[in-house]
Amino acid sequence: MSILPQHHHLQHAAVIGRHHPHRNRHIYCTAITPAKTNLKLHKLAINTTPPITPPKLDDPSLKSTCIQRAWVATGCTSVLISLANSIIGSIDSHIWLEPILSGFVGYLFADLGSGVYHWGIDNYGDSSTPVFGSQIEAFQGHHKWPWIITKRQFANNLHALARVITYIVLPIDLIGHDQPVLMGFVGMASGCIMFSQQFHARAHGTKSKLPPIVVALQDAGVLVSRSQHLDHHRPPYKNNYCIVSGVWNRFLDDHRVFEALEMVVFLKLGLRPRSWSEPNSDWTKEAEDSPTTTSPP
Numbered sequence: 001m002s003i004l005p006q007h008h009h010l011q012h013a014a015v016i017g018r019h020h021p022h023r024n025r026h027i028y029c030t031a032i033t034p035a036k037t038n039l040k041l042h043k044l045a046i047n048t049t050p051p052i053t054p055p056k057l058d059d060p061s062l063k064s065t066c067i068q069r070a071w072v073a074t075g076c077t078s079v080l081i082s083l084a085n086s087i088i089g090s091i092d093s094h095i096w097l098e099p100i101l102s103g104f105v106g107y108l109f110a111d112l113g114s115g116v117y118h119w120g121i122d123n124y125g126d127s128s129t130p131v132f133g134s135q136i137e138a139f140q141g142h143h144k145w146p147w148i149i150t151k152r153q154f155a156n157n158l159h160a161l162a163r164v165i166t167y168i169v170l171p172i173d174l175i176g177h178d179q180p181v182l183m184g185f186v187g188m189a190s191g192c193i194m195f196s197q198q199f200h201a202r203a204h205g206t207k208s209k210l211p212p213i214v215v216a217l218q219d220a221g222v223l224v225s226r227s228q229h230l231d232h233h234r235p236p237y238k239n240n241y242c243i244v245s246g247v248w249n250r251f252l253d254d255h256r257v258f259e260a261l262e263m264v265v266f267l268k269l270g271l272r273p274r275s276w277s278e279p280n281s282d283w284t285k286e287a288e289d290s291p292t293t294t295s296p297p
C-alpha cells in the first residue's frame with residue numbers, strides 16, 4: 001500500500017514503480033545526497049504510464065455480462081432469503097416490532113458502512129493493493145469522470161458488491177434462518193449495501209431524467225440526495241462519503257470523525273490519506289463533453 005498521495009512526481013513514481021516495474025523505465029541520473037556533497041548515481045523510476053482515459057460511451061466495459069448478471073441474481077437471492085426468513089420467523093413467533101426495528105438498524109448500518117468503506121477506498125492504497133486494488137482504481141476513475149456511473153448497466157455496476165454479499169450472506173442465511181431479528185438486520189443491511197452503487201448512480205442522475213419515485217425518495221432523505229453527494233465531488237473532497245441514505249454524513253462531517261480516523265491511521269501506521277493532499281488533478285472532474293470522453297463520430 002502506497003504511503004504517498006497520488007501525485008505524479010518522482011517520489012510517487014518510484015513507489016508505483018515497485019508495484020508496476022513493467023510500466024516504468026529506469027534511468028540513471030545525478031543527484032546530490034544530503035549527507036555528502038559529492039555527486040552520486042541514483043536509480044530513479046520515471047512513471048511513463050500513459051494517461052488514463054475514460055471508457056467511450058459505447059464501451060463494452062460499461063455493459064453487463066452474463067456472469068455479472070448471475071452474481072447480481074445470487075446476491076438478490078441471498079438478500080431475499082434473509083428477508084423471507086425474517087418474515088416467516090416473525091409469523092411463527094408472533095413478534096413483529098423487533099424484526100422491523102432490526103431491519104431499520106440494518107438500513108442505518110448500511111449507510112454508515114458505505115461511508116467507512118468509501119472513505120477507506122478513496123484515501124488509502126492504489127491499484128496494486130491486494131483484494132481492494134480494482135475498487136480503489138474504480139473510485140479514482142469515478143472522481144475523475146463521475147458521470148460514467150450513470151452510463152453503466154445495472155449488473156455491471158452492482159456485481160462486485162453482489163458477489164461479496166453472496167459469499168457472506170448465504171452462509172448466515174443457513175445458520176441463522178430461525179432468527180427473525182437477525183435475518184431482518186442481515187436482509188436490510190446486505191440489500192442496502194448491495195444496492196448502494198445503484199443509489200450512488202442515481203445521485204449522479206439528472207432530476208428531469210430520474211423516475212419521479214426516485215426523486216421523491218432522494219428529496220425525503222430515504223436515498224442519498226443528489227445535492228449531498230455532489231458535495232463529495234467538490235473541494236475539499238473529504239466529506240459526504242455515505243451513499244445509501246446519507247443520513248450519517250452530517251454527523252460524521254460535523255464531528256470530523258474521518259479526520260480523527262485519518263490521524264489515528266497516520267500515527268499508528270504512518271499512512272497519509274489522499275485527502276491531505278487534495279485537490280490534485282486525479283480528483284478534478286473532467287466534463288462529460290471533454291474531447292477524450294466522447295465517442296468518435
Ligand SMILES: [Zn+2]
Nearest residue numbers: 118122139232
Ligand atoms: Zn469518493
Ligand SMILES: [Zn+2]
Nearest residue numbers: 142146200229
Ligand atoms: Zn459519486
